Structures are given as C-alpha cells and as structure tokens.
Amino acid sequence: MAYPYVSDREVRILSKHFGDPAARTLEGALANGRYEALKKALEMDRGAVIEEVKTSGLRGRGGAGFPTGVKWSFMPKDSGKPHYLCCNADESEPGTFKDREIIRWDPHQLIEGCLIASYAIGAEHCYIYCRGEFFEASSILAKAVEDAYQAGYVGKDILGSGVNVDITVHIGAGAYICGEETGLMNSLEGRRGQPRVKPPFPAAAGLFGMPTTVNNVETLAAVPHIVEHGGEWYRQWGTEKSPGTKLFCVSGHVNRPGNYELPLGFPLKDLIHDVCGGIRDGNALKAVIPGGSSVPILSAEESEECALCYEGVIAAGSMLGCASVIVMDETTDMVKQVRRMAYFYQHESCGQCTPCREGSAWVTKILRRIEDGRGKEEDLETLVEVTTQMTGTTICVLSDSVAAPVQSSIEKFRDEYLALIRRGERVGAA
Amino acid sequence: MVTLTIDGQEVTVPRGTTLLKAAESVGTKVPHYCYHDGLSSPAMCRLCLVEVEGAPKLQPSCVTQAQDGQVVHTGSPNAEAMRRGVLEFYLVNHPLDCPICDQSGECKLQDFVHAEGREHGRSREPKRVFGRDDFGGDVLFYGDRCVMCTRCVRFMNEVEQDPRLTVVERGNRSVIDTFFERGLDGTNWSGNIVDICPVGALVSKDFLYKQRAWDLDHTPSICPSCSQGCNIDLHTRDNLVQRLKPRTNLEVNAHWMCDHGRHNYEFMNRGDRIEAPLVKEGDRHTEVGWKEALSTMLDRAREVGGTVRAVASPFSCNEDLAALKAVVEALGGGEIVYRLARAEEEIPLKGMPTLARRRDLAPNGTGADALGLERVGDDDGTGGLETVSSHDGVVLVLGDALQDQAADFAGGASLFVYLGTHASEAVQGGDFILPVTTFAEQEGTFTNRVGRVQRFWPGLQAPGAARPAWLVLGAVASELTEAEPANTAAEAFSRWVASNEPFAGLDYASLGTRGASMNEPVSAAGD
Numbered sequence: 034m035a036y037p038y039v040s041d042r043e044v045r046i047l048s049k050h051f052g053d054p055a056a057r058t059l060e061g062a063l064a065n066g067r068y069e070a071l072k073k074a075l076e077m078d079r080g081a082v083i084e085e086v087k088t089s090g091l092r093g094r095g096g097a098g099f100p101t102g103v104k105w106s107f108m109p110k111d112s113g114k115p116h117y118l119c120c121n122a123d124e125s126e127p128g129t130f131k132d133r134e135i136i137r138w139d140p141h142q143l144i145e146g147c148l149i150a151s152y153a154i155g156a157e158h159c160y161i162y163c164r165g166e167f168f169e170a171s172s173i174l175a176k177a178v179e180d181a182y183q184a185g186y187v188g189k190d191i192l193g194s195g196v197n198v199d200i201t202v203h204i205g206a207g208a209y210i211c212g213e214e215t216g217l218m219n220s221l222e223g224r225r226g227q228p229r230v231k232p233p234f235p236a237a238a239g240l241f242g243m244p245t246t247v248n249n250v251e252t253l254a255a256v257p258h259i260v261e262h263g264g265e266w267y268r269q270w271g272t273e274k275s276p277g278t279k280l281f282c283v284s285g286h287v288n289r290p291g292n293y294e295l296p297l298g299f300p301l302k303d304l305i306h307d308v309c310g311g312i313r314d315g316n317a318l319k320a321v322i323p324g325g326s327s328v329p330i331l332s333a334e335e336s337e338e339c340a341l342c343y344e345g346v347i348a349a350g351s352m353l354g355c356a357s358v359i360v361m362d363e364t365t366d367m368v369k370q371v372r373r374m375a376y377f378y379q380h381e382s383c384g385q386c387t388p389c390r391e392g393s394a395w396v397t398k399i400l401r402r403i404e405d406g407r408g409k410e411e412d413l414e415t416l417v418e419v420t421t422q423m424t425g426t427t428i429c430v431l432s433d434s435v436a437a438p439v440q441s442s443i444e445k446f447r448d449e450y451l452a453l454i455r456r457g458e459r460v461g462a463a
Numbered sequence: 464m465v466t467l468t469i470d471g472q473e474v475t476v477p478r479g480t481t482l483l484k485a486a487e488s489v490g491t492k493v494p495h496y497c498y499h500d501g502l503s504s505p506a507m508c509r510l511c512l513v514e515v516e517g518a519p520k521l522q523p524s525c526v527t528q529a530q531d532g533q534v535v536h537t538g539s540p541n542a543e544a545m546r547r548g549v550l551e552f553y554l555v556n557h558p559l560d561c562p563i564c565d566q567s568g569e570c571k572l573q574d575f576v577h578a579e580g581r582e583h584g585r586s587r588e589p590k591r592v593f594g595r596d597d598f599g600g601d602v603l604f605y606g607d608r609c610v611m612c613t614r615c616v617r618f619m620n621e622v623e624q625d626p627r628l629t630v631v632e633r634g635n636r637s638v639i640d641t642f643f644e645r646g647l648d649g650t651n652w653s654g655n656i657v658d659i660c661p662v663g664a665l666v667s668k669d670f671l672y673k674q675r676a677w678d679l680d681h682t683p684s685i686c687p688s689c690s691q692g693c694n695i696d697l698h699t700r701d702n703l704v705q706r707l708k709p710r711t712n713l714e715v716n717a718h719w720m721c722d723h724g725r726h727n728y729e730f731m732n733r734g735d736r737i738e739a740p741l742v743k744e745g746d747r748h749t750e751v752g753w754k755e756a757l758s759t760m761l762d763r764a765r766e767v768g769g770t771v772r773a774v775a776s777p778f779s780c781n782e783d784l785a786a787l788k789a790v791v792e793a794l795g796g797g798e799i800v801y802r803l804a805r806a807e808e809e810i811p812l813k814g815m816p817t818l819a820r821r822r823d824l825a826p827n828g829t830g831a832d833a834l835g836l837e838r839v840g841d842d843d844g845t846g847g848l849e850t851v852s853s854h855d856g857v858v859l860v861l862g863d864a865l866q867d868q869a870a871d872f873a874g875g876a877s878l879f880v881y882l883g884t885h886a887s888e889a890v891q892g893g894d895f896i897l898p899v900t901t902f903a904e905q906e907g908t909f910t911n912r913v914g915r916v917q918r919f920w921p922g923l924q925a926p927g928a929a930r931p932a933w934l935v936l937g938a939v940a941s942e943l944t945e946a947e948p949a950n951t952a953a954e955a956f957s958r959w960v961a962s963n964e965p966f967a968g969l970d971y972a973s974l975g976t977r978g979a980s981m982n983e984p985v986s987a988a989g990d
Binding site: 208210225230379380381382383384385386387388390391392393394395398399402415418419421422423425426427428 | 505506507508509510512519520521523526544545548549551552553555556585586588589591610611613630632633634635636637
C-alpha cells in the first residue's frame with residue numbers, strides 16, 4: 034500500500050482506492066462498483082433517497098456539519114423552477130486536502146454522488162466548482178465527466194431512466210471566499226465572488242435565483258455508499274450525532290502526515306500518536322488545530338481527551354470544521370503562526386462587510402507589529418476586543434474565522450505573547 | 464400589515480417593510496451607509512445592525528423585514544457596542560483630513576462617529592493610501608476616504624444603467640475604479656454619485672474647495688433647466704448660488720437630477736443686472752423710483768390706448784404670467800406669445816422612466832400654455848416676434864431678454880415696456896425698462912410638463928430695486944381696474960388659480976415643498 038501513509042485503524046470507504054491510478058478511469062471505476070448505487074437510486078423514489086440519507090445521519094463535510102438529508106428536504110417539491118446542485122470543490126481552507134484527493138483518485142465516486150443528489154433534489158444541472166489552483170484535479174475530473182457522458186451516466190435520459198442530469202466542471206479564479214456557498218454561486222454566475230445576504234437561503238433562491246443545494250465533495254462522495262448499503266449500514270461507524278467515517282487531513286509536525294479515513298469519534302490523541310506516528314523528532318505537542326485554520330486552537334492538554342466528532346470537538350472547545358488537523362510541536366512560534374493565519378484571512382476577505390474588511394487587516398497589522406518586537410501589552414486586549422467586534426457582525430463567517438485563532442491563542446498562549454512583547458523572546462528563534 | 468415593537472414603541476407597518484424604515488416611522492434613525500432609498504440593499508456596511516429578540520445574531524435592519532410580534536431594540540447595549548465597533552473599523556483607514564475635505568459638515572462618518580463612536584480610536588497602525596483619481600465628468604475620487612458602501616457603483620448599474628464604476632481588488636485593498644480610461648465622461652447623471660456618497664470620497668470638481676458645507680444656506684426650489692421640474696435646493700452663500708442639489712420628491716425626480724441642470728446655475732449669479740426702473744427721455748434712459756415709473760407709465764398707457772402685443776417667458780412663474788395677462792386684458796386685450804428653446808432629444812434616466820432631461824428647456828412652458836399663451840419661434844428660442852416688433856400699439860415684454868432682436872425692436876410701438884433682468888440691445892428702445900427678479904430671488908410656482916404645480920422660495924436677495932413681476936404688474940393692473948392688488952405671493956397665487964379653471968382648488972400653503980397636480984393633468988405626449 035503506497036498511498037502516502039495508511040493505517041490499519043482506518044475504515045477506508047471513500048478513500049479505498051486512493052493511490053490506485055486505475056480507479057481514475059471509467060473502466061477501473063466500474064470494476065470498483067461505481068454507478069451501481071446510481072442504478073439503485075434511479076429505481077427508488079426521490080423522497081426515498083432523501084430518507085435514506087437522513088437515516089444515515091450524514092452531516093455536511095464542508096465544515097458546518099449540517100445534516101445532508103435535511104438540507105435536501107428543504108428543496109421545494111413543485112416549484113416549477115429549475116433546481117441546481119452545486120458541488121463545492123473550492124477546497125481552500127488552510128490545512129485541508131481531502132476533496133482534492135477524492136477528485137484525483139476516485140472522480141467517478143464524486144460524479145456518482147452528484148448524480149444521485151441531483152436526482153434526489155430534482156436538479157437537472159450540477160455544477161462542480163473547482164478551486165482555481167486544482168490544475169491536476171480539475172483536469173482529471175473533467176476527463177472523468179467526459180467519459181461518464183460518453184458512457185451515458187451523465188446527460189439526457191441517464192441509463193434509460195428518463196432522468197436528465199448535466200454536469201459542468203467550473204474552475205474558480207482562486208479565491209477562498211468562493212468556497213462560501215453564496216459566494217460560490219455569485220462566482221458561478223459571473224458576479225464578484227462575494228457572499229450573499231441570507232435570507233433568501235439557497236434552497237429558496239440560489240444559483241441564478243433558483244432553488245439550489247450546495248454540498249461538499251466529501252459529502253457527495255459518501256452518498257453512493259449510503260444509497261448502496263443503506264443508512265443504517267453507515268451508522269455502524271461514528272457516534273450517535275456524528276455517524277460514519279470522515280477523512281482527516283493531518284498536517285504539521287507529525288511523522289506521517291496525510292489523509293486518513295477514520296470513524297467519527299476517533300480520539301485525537303490516537304490520531305496523532307498512533308495513526309500519524311507521533312510528533313516529529315520526539316518533540317512535545319504544543320497545540321492542535323482540529324478543523325482547519327478557522328477554528329479555535331486547542332492546547333496540548335485540551336487535545337488529550339478530544340474525540341474527533343462534531344460534538345466531541347465542541348466539548349473540547351473548538352470545532353471539527355472540515356477535519357483538517359494541524360499539529361504543532363513545542364518549537365512552534367504561536368505569534369508567527371497566528372499572524373500568518375490572520376494574514377491569510379485579510380488577504381482573502383472579499384471586502385464587502387466593514388468589520389471583516391477593516392478588522393482582518395487591522396488585526397494582521399497589530400500581530401505583525403508584535404511579531405516584529407514592537408508590541409505593547411495593551412495590544413492583546415485590543416486584539417481580543419477587535420476580534421469580538423468582528424464576530425457575528427458580518428454576512429458570512431470569514432470574519433469570525435479571524436477571531437477564532439486570535440482569541441484562542443491569546444487565551445491559551447498568552448505567556449508566549451507576553452514574553453515576546455516584554456523581553457523579545459521568541460519560540461524557535463534560536 | 465404587521466405590528467411589531469421597536470424600542471418599546473408599538474408600530475404597525477405594511478408587510479415587507481424593513482426594520483430600518485419601520486424604525487424611521489417611529490422617529491428612530493438607524494445609522495447606515497450602504498442602504499439608500501433609491502438603490503438596492505447589499506447589507507454590507509454592517510452599520511445598521513439592531514437587536515431582534517430571538518435572533519441569534521444582530522440583524523441588518525436595512526434588509527430584515529418586519530414581522531408580527533417582533534421585538535426590536537435599536538439601542539441595546541450589544542447593538543450599540545457593535546455599531547461603535549463598526550465605526551471604529553471605518554476610522555482604521557479613513558484619513559482625518561476633515562479640515563480640507565469638501566464633505567466636512569455634511570459627512571455621515573462625522574455625524575455617526577460624533578453620535579455613537581468611540582471618543583478615541585485604538586488604531587496605531589499606518590493607514591493605507593490610495594490617493595486621488597479623476598473619474599471624469601465632474602467627479603473626483605479620494606480613495607482613502609471611501610467607506611466602500613458601493614452606492615456609486617450601484618447608482619451607475621441600477622439607476623443610470625451605464626456601468627462605469629466597479630470595485631476592484633478585495634479585502635481592504637478594495638477600491639472603486641473606472642473601467643480602464645473610460646471614466647464617467649459623457650454620462651449625464653453621474654453627478655448624483657457625489658450626492659449619495661456618504662463621505663468625501665466622491666466630490667464635485669465644480670465645488671472643490673469652493674465653500675464649507677456649513678456656511679451654505681439651503682433654499683427649496685425647482686430646477687429651471689427643463690420642463691421636468693426636478694425638486695432642488697439652492698445652496699447659497701454671499702448672495703451667490705454655490706451649487707444645486709436634488710431634493711427628494713418621489714413623484715417627480717426621486718433623489719436625482721441631471722448634470723445639465725446641476726451645473727446650470729451661473730446665470731442666477733449674473734452681475735450685469737438692471738437695478739432700477741428706467742424711463743426713456745429723448746434718447747436717454749433716466750433712473751427713477753418705482754412710484755414715478757409706474758405712474759408715468761400708467762399715464763402713457765391710458766393716453767396711447769390701442770391693442771396690446773406681449774412677449775412672455777417660460778422662465779417666469781405662474782403668478783408673473785397671470786399678472787401679465789391681467790394687465791394685457793386691462794389695457795384692452797391682445798395676444799401674448801412666448802419662446803422656448805427645445806433640445807434635440809430627451810436624456811432619459813434608464814432606471815426611472817418618469818425622469819428625463821426634457822426637450823423643453825424651461826420650467827414653465829406648461830404654465831404659459833395653460834394661460835393661453837402662444838408659443839412662437841424656433842427650437843433655439845429665437846425668432847417669431849415679427850408681429851410684435853412691428854406692432855404700432857402697446858408692446859409689453861416680460862422676462863424674454865430679446866437677445867436675437869435688433870435695436871429697432873418695437874420701434875413703431877406707441878408704448879414699449881420691458882420688464883426683465885438684463886438689458887440687451889433690443890431693449891434699449893424701451894420707453895420703460897423695469898427691473899424684475901429671477902426665480903431664485905422670489906417666491907412663486909412653476910407648472911411642470913405633466914401639470915404639477917410646485918413652489919419655489921427666494922434664495923438670493925434681489926439686486927437694487929428689482930421686484931417680482933407679479934408685484935409690479937399686479938400694481939399696474941390694480942390701477943387700471945381699480946381692484947385690490949396682490950400683496951403677497953400667496954395672494955398672487957390665488958388670483959392665478961382663480962383665473963384658471965384647471966388649477967381650481969389648489970391651495971398655496973398645502974402645496975408645501977412637494978407640489979400638487981392640477982385638476983386635469985395636461986398630456987405629456989408630444990413633448
């Protein structure tokens with residue numbers, strides 16, 4: 034098994050064929066049983082497909098963790114309007130690289146998921162919005178979609194069922210904010226990639242003003258398995274509130290970073306020390322970001338008891354997000370780390386809401402000043418207050434994402450800030 | 464209708480009303496930048512956040528619709544704290560160059576920060592700098608002052624529907640810009656973006672560094688540049704009109720006015736005015752007092768008799784025209800003509816079908832028509848006065864400066880009386896040259912192209928002995944008919960109304976600043 038690293042504690046459902054180039058081709062995919070679930074779904078009632086997904090308890094893998102079946106059921110039944118499915122493949126959260134791998138290794142799994150979801154919500158057109166930097170992944174996906182069209186899995190009258198679903202692969206221009214579902218829709222429509230005010234929610238007025246569902250790549254990739262084996266089957270893994278398996282993108286100071294598919298509820302401690310082979314160079318763990326750069330940082334102590342499920346990470350004081358685990362050892366300069374994350378957000382802020390536009394840049398400037406040794410102790414209080422003013426006051430949650438790492442790092446690593454401010458001491462500076 | 468509670472006050476508003484408007488109806492003004500009554504609501508400035516009981520977050524009041532039983536607190540500690548925070552964010556990059564900023568004194572950032580902001584901002588970081596950009600037309604852009612409300616972009620997209628502006632870049636590098644070198648040149652309504660800019664980011668080149676906003680007096684008036692009758696304010700200082708601004712009237716011009724009207728004000732400030740009544744003695748004119756001028760004129764008029772031919776002006780108000788008509792009738796009757804320049808085509812405002820810069824380039828052609836005056840001359844507002852010029856009876860001219868006429872105009876008239884503001888060559892033959900005021904110096908009403916009667920007020924002091932024409936002509940008519948003269952504009956108005964059936968029932972006071980339509984609106988077709 035060559036795929037960068039694997040572990041015997043994994044439950045490989047979505048990632049079963051990672052590392053196998055043959056799985057990319059239509060022939061390979063068919064040999065792996067792809068499109069069997071589609072056949073089954075097309076024989077089911079639309080409502081029954083939604084019910085099956087509801088039964089599975091599948092939650093959105095993009096970060097918010099909203100139950101997918103419930104989201105689908107928000108789509109109007111007899112609107113008389115065209116419905117759309119958007120597959121969010123604008124995977125840009127720092128630390129996240131799971132969707133890219135699904136697309137690269139098993140694109141037909143995603144296409145099948147898109148087709149089943151489109152059928153369930155009554156959409157005849159699905160847009161897969163790929164991150165602009167996904168050069169390799171998007172070309173693999175485009176090829177796979179073309180093959181699937183040729184084979185009659187996509188397009189008009191799929192497999193003689195009378196169901197039509199077109200799939201368009203759209204490549205973004207490289208903006209983090211276009212991964213926000215309404216920003217994604219604006220971008221698809223050719224507008225400025227800025228999130229929209231909700232309400233109206235996408236299920237009422239989304240892409241081109243029509244009822245729309247936006248789902249993450251990993252969510253849609255899980256759907257064929259649920260349809261094929263049933264919702265109850267999916268529940269054999271995970272916890273009551275977080276059923277199933279999840280891809281964990283582990284990066285940072287571990288010996289074996291990579292994608293690992295684990296049942297939800299898996300202990301974070303085991304992920305780091307067992308699955309990933311522990312901290313590099315035998316160093317001590319300092320902090321973990323469990324769900325991508327937008328969530329609060331966990332200290333080493335907090336990570337000890339943390340279970341990697343939606344409710345478990347909340348209990349530990351953070352959020353599961355998209356399960357992008359960034360591990361930091363004792364040599365990490367937290368101030369620099371947080372400043373770099375703030376810089377990312379100020380660079381990616383779309384600029385429409387004042388608190389985010391001005392606040393993210395202001396926070397970055399303060400952090401830069403502290404990092405350069407020109408900080409003052411009152412800056413910490415200012416940072417906390419400014420980020421508080423940025424929380425819950427904007428259209429989307431990018432602004433809140435700046436606040437999470439800043440506030441949690443000041444709370445948990447205040448001494449490190451103070452050592453830098455008072456004595457110019459930095460971690461890892463030697 | 465829905466009933467909700469705002470700041471402890473119960474209010475019933477139509478379904479679909481936003482919280483911002485509902486709060487306004489109970490007298491609470493929620494601060495806002497991106498929201499504007501005439502534009503879409505992007506809810507992006509985040510300044511109008513209010514607390515709605517039961518909602519997990521503060522709600523932008525500009526897009527949140529009022530619902531039955533809602534309890535809203537515009538001034539809750541949380542809402543105020545967050546709005547104070549938003550204002551602090553604006554000041555992170557906004558330069559405090561108020562002393563040299565044209566917007567100072569009418570700046571919404573100044574107003575809101577004074578009202579709700581922190582006493583001291585906490586930002587110590589260097590501000591970002593964009594510098595100044597000439598957007599073309601009359602518009603200058605100071606990027607550093609911009610609060611990124613995008614009102615200007617939305618005006619050009621939604622109202623003028625000529626997308627010339629956009630936001631480039633993102634985050635706090637966002638800046639308003641034009642498309643390449645295209646700019647705003649050639650647009651006809653872009654002056655409005657200066658009005659709706661809440662800060663000094665967009666300023667008028669014409670007004671640049673000219674006056675401080677707080678020194679200006681504002682006088683409600685009507686734009687005299689075409690027959691649309693846009694409601695405007697005269698902004699005056701030192702007895703000069705410094706600029707014109709549109710005044711909101713949803714039934715006429717909403718919040719807008721065209722650039723042609725906006726910049727056509729210098730004539731109100733013209734200095735070479737007739738300042739005293741002049742009586743011709745031999746081949747010279749002598750200045751005399753009003754009493755002497757009018758009594759001499761009346762004596763002459765009674766003496767010469769004969770038919771009357773008169774020239775009026777569509778720039779004169781209804782009251783002036785009615786008074787002229789009364790004098791003509793008192794002298795035995797005769798025809799009154801007027802001339803009106805006509806543009807080649809209308810300049811529409813795409814986003815508001817009822818608003819355009821109209822072809823008739825005067826404010827009161829409709830009022831003249833309603834009084835039975837006859838339009839003569841060509842589309843340049845010249846010619847057509849041959850029968851008047853060669854008339855051998857009494858010739859009366861009101862307001863029309865006769866620029867195109869020769870010095871022997873009305874040379875054969877038994878009596879030639881000119882009431883006007885400026886004396887052209889053709890006027891020199893006048894037996895009496897009487898100074899009257901412009902619309903900017905007197906009270907009165909204009910009737911716009913669809914028969915809406917709208918009041919204007921004096922914003923300037925009249926030069927010398929100039930008096931409103933309705934007062935001068937009213938005095939003459941009362942001498943001739945032994946009726947009581949009109950002593951106020953309101954009395955002049957009621958006489959005009961009484962003599963014109965279509966306007967019956969209009970009341971001067973209740974016209975207010977928004978006007979009212981005459982009983983039977985004249986057809987706007989064929990304009």
